Amino acid sequence: MIIGNGREIVVAGQSCMADTSGALYLAGSRTLIVSDLHLEKGSSFARRGMLIPPYDTVATLMHLKRVITHFEPTRVIALGDSFHDRQAAERLSEHNRETIEELQDKREWIWVTGNHDPAAPYGLAGEVCDEIRIGALVLRHEPQAGASLGEIAGHLHPVARVVTARGSLRRRCFVSDGTRCILPAFGAYAGGLNLRDEAFGALFPDAPPTAHVLGRDRIYSVGQDSCFAD
Amino acid sequence: MSNATTSSLPTRFADWFAARGWSVRDHQLALLQHAEAGENALLIAPTGAGKTLAGFLPSLIELSQKKTNAPEGPGLHTLYISPLKALAVDVARNLEIPAAEMNLRLRIETRTGDTSASKRQRQRRDPPQILLTTPEQLALLLSSPDAAPLFATLRRVVLDELHALVTSKRGDLLALGLAHLRTLAPAMTITGLSATVRDPDELRRWIVAHPGKAKLVMAPPGAPADLAMLDTRERLPWSGHGGAHAVREVYERIKSATTTLIFVNTRAQAEAIFQQLWRINDDNLAIALHHGSLDASQRRRVEEAMAQGKLQAVVCTSTLDLGIDWGAVDLVINMGAPKGASRLAQRIGRANHRLDEPSRALLVPSNRFEVLECVAAIEAAREGAQDTPPARAGALDVLCQHILGMAGAAPFDADSLYAEVRSAEPYVALARATFDDALSFVATGGYALKTYERFAKIKRNNDGLWRVTNGKIAQSYRMNVGTIVEADMLKVRLVQGRAAAKRDGAAPTYTGPLRRGGRVLGEIEEYFLETLAPGDTFLFGGEILKLQGIVEDEALVSRARSSEPKVPSYAGGKFPLSTYLAERVRKILSSRAAWTHLPEQVQDWLALQSKRSRVPRAGELLVETFPRGERHYMVAYPFEGRLAHQTLGMLLTRRMERMGLKPLGFVANEYALAVWMLADVGARVQQHPSSLEDLFAQDMLGDDLEEWLRESALMKRSFRQCAVISGLIERRFPGKQKSGKQVTISTDLVYNVLHRHQPDHILLRAARDDAATGLLDLSRLATMLARVRGHIVHKPLERVSPLAVPILLEIGREPVYGQAQDEILAEAAAMLIEEAGA
Known part of the structure; x- marks a missing residue:
């Protein structure tokens, strides 16, 4: 995958870069936003008897490291559900903990709270807040129906199923109508919710949004007419 | 079959046979003798030979002679295992008749997924003498802590339709279960019942502990079948699989028969043929439809109507390959490709379940290539040639499931379990290291990163024995047992x-x-x-x-009000053309003398091919190249089945890409593969004759394959199946998974992560083994590439050849492969741009 070959989208008049990695980059404030990392989801399942491979955290962090190395942001915002459950941060391996500390080094780091991780992560640096404003943008985990202007959120893990005469495929995507933007999930084990789900309908009641779909080396902007339910 | 042999039966049985006007058959007596001698046996018999009675006769006689003076019930004596629960229920019903008529006072019960929980519980405590069940139910019984006392009294096991069971993961599960049964009930013997197979020795070994072989009993073959291929009055289509051209002629045959079974290869075909038959059903014949997607109660109704003789025809898929005997069927019609000689023989055997009368069968090819396949299949059937799939190595995901089940029943010692597993034929070659990997997978996931010790499902205690760590584990095993992972x-x-909601007349x-x-x-x-x-x-x-x-x-x-449904892409059915039939087809093609047995239309087609290009000889691979429109085509004729051709197409286009041939896409069918590209492939091969050998070189199964597999949707599908069977993720139950908090994870995501971080993990190995023999047919592709080495014949042409027409006609009808997936996105994005510009 090529990182940095993103596409500019405009949200509430602010220019944002939707990157092929699934991160949103605000060049003006050198801020990198990633949502729904769901770290330690593997071990969260293991606790309940499903021993799925424990490599998701390392995979997600490696991915994040490549993105941070590329953009060299001065501020990183993890937009909620950074950890899959409340004890997830305690289960981080020493190695993964060190990777996070390395990534946090010499830059501002903000953990926005999410429904999976409503409190500060155990033993990790970084500011914790529910919501943050950057210019005309307001960043929070869960999108709110109604007041939408400038909202940057995650939570829903949008994916688009794109169908053409050649076939169909399902990929993660950014969803935006120019007033707000929903980020795709960044975590290796984070599943997806089809953007034809009614949860999205409630957020974009007036006009159908555009799906900015993550391709291998660029972002493809696709109209809702090409997107189908699962 | 004289009265002398009948008199060797106990009086009660001899009288019963006599009262029915029957005489006991030689193979029935032979099985009886083996049972009395305490020997395992395999009975190979055609349908209608009284196979089931032969299997049960030794049990009935032994039970009739047993004085039941045991105070707390007589215990389980005979276990019958069938691949179909409907068959188990039917056999139980049929068994009640002799038991009642001879006043044997037996308890005969079935146990299937439909049996109530209370009855199942009672059966464990107070079992019947004869229990009829399925492989999954056996696995469940064996995983219960009551297994040892329950099976201690077991004397006999009868395995029905064994040929259908052994070549699948269900067979692996059953083999492991039987291995454990032999430990629990050392005096038990097994009788296998099977249709005719290619190599009976494989089944004889499968039945018993390694290294042994069950005794073989062969029933005399039935009367030879009366087989014919429809020599259609209509024009034979070049391609397609519908068989629509022949529907009128098929209808005439149905009219003149009493009851007809019409087999087709896919559900979509069944639907289409059924629809077309009804369109011309002026006589209002009772024609029904039966396939795996129909609601179970609807299928049951069709089966019942059939049993009562109320139907004149049923259009069906492989769902009726096995099953209950219907005496009234006097004609079997196989529409489309027969795919394999044994499969065809099985289907033919569904007509006239009486040994002395020939079965009547009609083959209806739906295109010209299928004519060749039908002729080959008819020749094979007349010779009695068989091409049942070869014995398989036991699947690793099934082994994982079994290990967890064993831990649920009782604490086990790893060395003993390893020895027991290796006594089962499919697992004879299982390495200790692989067994240990499976054990470690069951315990903690088997990851190099050892972080799940505290979540272990099974643990080794100080006594050296492995046991489950909590009761929930056993419960989850029971919910997930079995090897059939339904497509979602x-x-x-x-x-x-x-x-x-209409707008501008749009739909x-x-x-x-x-x-x-x-x-x-x-x-x-x-x-x-x-x-x-x-x-x-x-x-x-x-x-x-x-x-x-x-x-x-x-x-x-x-x-819908429309009369023309959108034609779904032909999924081709589950079974590819068998290697054996493929070879026969190549032989027919390469011998001009054999052509005289073909319909005239097909003879003309082949004659034209030999004039314009070349008819492939038996040992060679013909590769034609020609321009057409703006593009250049390459068509190869390996005759190795659609799956192997698809894999070949994937790998070939990667190579062509590197050679600068700019391939655009390919399409594969059972016989051929067509690739189209921008560069002039014909000229290239003529300049560098070696490039063709390079293109088809065996080393494509190395790095190219690995690289492609990493992203292949087929591998991901195989992985999902292995993840479910091995117990890594829980089964999804339709309708239930939405209730409560959903705990699911996409196995595609798991696959991606695992492949990158532990590529040699046991589940990836299992998925790869599956893909190699199943969806990718790698083993067959490898054999083909070795076979054609040095025998590739290039035929540069000015235009498309007669033999290439069928495959080219499938472009547009079959999914086309080879383009980068992202092009789908690019196209959709372009549509958005157009929309914005408009």
């Missing part, structure tokens, strides 16, 4: 059409919640629906339906 199915529910499509609550018509594979968009029409249950939308696990449909 969606219910098809009939709702009111929404005519209101109404789903725009919001639909009213639910209509009738459920059946189930349909999710991947089939993925090819449809709301508003598309398709055939299901004999009706043309319009997809309104998909809500949770249901496809909501309405009745």
Whole structure:
């Protein structure tokens, strides 16, 4: 995958870069936003008897490291559900903990709270807040129906199923109508919710949004007419 | 079959035979003798030979002589295992008749997924003497702590339709279960019942502990079948699999027979043929439809009507390959490719279940290539040649499931379990290291990163024995037992059409919640629906339906008024053309003398081919190249089945890409592979003759394969199956998974992560083994590449050859492979740009 070959989208008049990695980059404030990392989801399942491979955290962090190395942001915002459950941060391996500390080094780091991780992560640096404003943008985990202007959120893990005469495929995507933007999930084990789900309908009641779909080396902007339910 | 032999039966049995006017058959007596000698045996018999009675006779006699003076019930004596629960139920019913008529006072019971929980519990405590069940139920019984006392009294096991069981993962599961049964009940013997197979020795070894061989009993073959191929009056199509051209002639045959079974290869074909038959059904014949997607109660109704002789014909898929005997069937029609000689023999055997009368069967090829396949299959059937699949190595995911089940029953010692597993034929070659990997997978996931010790499912205690760590583990095993992972199915529910949403005359499509609550018509594979968009029409249950939308696990449909459904892509059925039939087809092609047995239309076609290009000889691979339109085509004729050709196409186009040939796509069928490209491939090969050998070099199964597999959707599908069977993730139950907090994870995501971080993990190995023998048919591809080495014949042509026409006609009908997936996105994005510009 090529990182940095993103596409500019405009949200509430602010220019944002939707990157092929699934991160949103605000060049003006050198801020990198990633949502729904769901770290330690593997071990969260293991606790309940499903021993799925424990490599998701390392995979997600490696991915994040490549993105941070590329953009060299001065501020990183993890937009909620950074950890899959409340004890997830305690289960981080020493190695993964060190990777996070390395990534946090010499830059501002903000953990926005999410429904999976409503409190500060155990033993990790970084500011914790529910919501943050950057210019005309307001960043929070869960999108709110109604007041939408400038909202940057995650939570829903949008994916688009794109169908053409050649076939169909399902990929993660950014969803935006120019007033707000929903980020795709960044975590290796984070599943997806089809953007034809009614949860999205409630957020974009007036006009159908555009799906900015993550391709291998660029972002493809696709109209809702090409997107189908699962 | 004289009275002298009948008199060797106990009087009660001899009288019963006599009263029915029957005489006991030689193979029935032979099985009896083996049972009395305490020997395992395999009976190979055609349908109608009294196979089931032969299997049970030793048990009935032994039970009739047993004085039941045991105070707490006589215990389980005989276990019968069938691949179909309907068959188990039917056999139980049939067994009641002799038991009652001879006043044997036996308890005969079935145990299937439909048996109530209370009855199942009672059966464990107070078992019947004869229990009829399925491989999955046996695995469940063996995983219960009561297994040891329950099976201690077991004397005999009867395995029905063994040929159908052994070549699947269900067979692996059963083999492991039987290995454990031999430990629990050392005095037990096994009788296997099978249709004719290619190599009976494989089954003889399979039945017993390694290294042994069951005794073989062969029943005399039935009367030779009366076999014919339809020599159609119509024009034979070049391609396609529908068989529509022959429907009128098929209808005439149905009319002149009493009861006809019409076999087709896919559900879509069954629907189409059924529809076409009814369109011309002026005599109002009772013609029914039967396939795996129809609602179970609807299928049951068809089966019952059939048993009562109320139907004149049933259009069906492989769902009726096995099953209950219907005496009245006097004609079997096989539409489309027979695929394999043994499969055809099985289907033919469904007619006239009486040994002394020939079965009548008609083969109806749906295109010219299928004519060759039908001729080859008829020759093979006349010779009695068999091509049942070869014995398989036991699957690793099934082993993992078994290990967990064993831990649920009782603490086990790893060395003893390893020895027991290796006594089962499919696992004879299992290395200790692999067994240990499976054990470690069951315990903690088997990861190099050892972080799950504290979540272990099974643990080794100080006494050296492995046991489950908590009761929930055993419960979850019971929920997930079995090796059949259904494709994700969606219910098809009939709702009111929404005519209101019309805009500019466009077809109404789903725009919001639909009213639910209509009738459920059946189930349909999710991947089939993925090819449809709301508003598309398709055939299901004999009706043309319009997809309104998909809500949770249901496809909501309405009745469509259109008369032409969108033709779904031909999924080809599950079974590829067998290696054996493929070889025979190549032989027919290469011998001019053999052509005289072919219909005239086909003879003309081949003669034209030999004039314009070349007819492939038996040992060679013919590769034609020609320009057409703006493109250059390469068509190869390996005759190795669609799956192997698809894999070949994937790998070939990668190589062509590197050679600068700019391939655009390819299409594969059972016989040939066509690739189209921008560069002039014919000229290239003529300049560098070695490039053709390079293109088909065996080393494509090295790095190219690995690279492709990493991203292959087929590998991901195999992985999902292995993940479910091994117990890594829990089964999804239709309708249930939405309730409560959903705990699911996409196995595609798990695959991606695992492949990158532990590529040699046991589940990836299992998935790869599956893909190699199944969806990718790698083993067959490898054999083919070795076979054609030095025998590739290039024929540069000015234009398309007669032999290439069928495959080229499939372009547009079959999914086309080879383009980068991202092009789909690019196309959709372009549409958005157009829309914005307009």
